[in-house]
Amino acid sequence: MRNRQRNSFSFQYIATLACVLALAGCQIGPPSSGAAERVASEYYQAIKAQDLAGAVMFYQDTNVQPREQWLQQLEDQREKLGDLQSYELVETTVNTVFSGVRYILRYKTRYTQATATETLIMFESVSDSKMVIQGLTLRSRAL
Secondary structure, three states: OHHHHHHHHHHHHHHHHHHHHHHHOOOOOOOOOHHHHHHHHHHHHHHHOOOHHHHHHHEOOOOOOOHHHHHHHHHHHHHHHOOEEEEEEEEEEEEEEOOEEEEEEEEEEEEOOOEEEEEEEEEEEOOOOOEEEEEEEEEOOOO
16 A cells, blocks of 8 residues: 555655656747737838838738739828838737737837837747738828
């Protein structure tokens, strides 16, 4: 009987230790938005430098919304709002989905002709860890 109790204790100890070690490798809590914020900053720096061809490379290229359409949208935006002067992150939302992590970053932006609120929807896929912009909502009285 005593041997059986010892074996049971050893198994429980090993199982508990295995669980603790497995959890140590997992991220506890929500993912950090640091990578998304860095990519968004690079995107806005490209726009500020008037490198729209470089900025459009941050967008996801799909059949529904190819990068050429994003480029046209950025050119239209620049024509109506002017050159980007500054951008400031005001809110971040992080959602974990089965296939990756979706980041929603809201910025206050100032252009030479107007101010705006921009919401970037970014996605980081589990399969390749690549961060892309999936969508942009821009609100301004100038539009």
